[in-house]
Amino acid sequence: MRKLIFGMNVTLDGYIAAIGDDIGWSGPPSDELFQWWLDQERASDLSLYGRKLWETMSSYWPTGDQQPDATPAEIEFARNWRDTPKVVFSSTIDEVDWNTRLVTGDAVAEITRLKAEDGGPMGIGGATLAGAAMRAGLIDEYALATYPVLVGAGTPFFTALDSWVNLNLVETRTFPGGVVLNRYETRR
Numbered sequence: 001m002r003k004l005i006f007g008m009n010v011t012l013d014g015y016i017a018a019i020g021d022d023i024g025w026s027g028p029p030s031d032e033l034f035q036w037w038l039d040q041e042r043a044s045d046l047s048l049y050g051r052k053l054w055e056t057m058s059s060y061w062p063t064g065d066q067q068p069d070a071t072p073a074e075i076e077f078a079r080n081w082r083d084t085p086k087v088v089f090s091s092t093i094d095e096v097d098w099n100t101r102l103v104t105g106d107a108v109a110e111i112t113r114l115k116a117e118d119g120g121p122m123g124i125g126g127a128t129l130a131g132a133a134m135r136a137g138l139i140d141e142y143a144l145a146t147y148p149v150l151v152g153a154g155t156p157f158f159t160a161l162d163s164w165v166n167l168n169l170v171e172t173r174t175f176p177g178g179v180v181l182n183r184y185e186t187r188r
Contacts, residue, residue: 002114003121004048006130007040007143007183010157011150016127018151021052025149030176031073033145038077040143044084045119048111050126051090054100057081062098087114089129108136131159141185142167148178 008016009026017023029037041047049057064070064078086100089107096102103110111133114122124130124139133139144157167184174180 002045002117002119003140004111004115004124004133004138005040005044005121005141005143006124006133006139007037007141007145008125008157009145009147009179011154012146012148013150013152014157015151015154016157018154021155022151025151026147029145030179031071033175033179033181034071034073034077036173036175036181037145038073038080040123041077041080041084044121044123046114046122047084047086048114048122048124048129049086049088050129051088051093052128053126054086054088054090054093054096058096058098089126107132108138111138112136127155127157127159134159134165135161137165139186141170141183143181143183145175146180146182 009029010016011018011025018025061078061081064081065075067074070078082098084099086098087103087110088096088100089103089110091104093102107129111124115138124133130139166187168187169182170185171181171183
């Protein structure tokens with residue numbers, strides 16, 4: 001059975017985007033934090049995206065390694081991003097590219113099916129998609145890179161749940177700029 005990991009940059013007050021889908025509060029990550037995210041991406045066998053995150057990622061990373069100021073880590077991230085199989089869940093887009101499959105049907109049923117397969121970890125991103133997986137009890141690990149900023153409102157990392165989810169802290173790490181990473185595994 002595959003492990004499903006939900007990880008994102010988040011504000012101290014719990015948002016992955018401020019009002020208007022503004023993620024400018026995070027600025028460019030430190031080299032160390034970017035490397036941590038790269039290591040997570042390399043360890044993932046499959047990436048699951050909601051439409052908005054897919055549009056953000058696919059607008060830059062297919063050619064991110066060709067940017068004149070790309071760092072070695074950014075070059076590696078772009079190449080890894082293109083090579084890693086991806087599934088996009090959306091009923092509003094018609095096609096995807098870069099080693100990606102589009103799912104327009106029941107996201108929870110498809111994620112459940114993918115989790116039951118043999119293979120390495122899967123990463124999930126996008127508030128709506130991750131929220132559906134969270135409510136269905138499918139998330140095995142949460143990774144929050146918390147930035148020392150309050151935005152007051154926006155898109156929350158956590159969705160409303162029908163019942164408690166107990167977690168075990170498995171890693172805490174501080175990065176430059178006061179970013180604190182906490183990783184939790186779901187206690188089953």
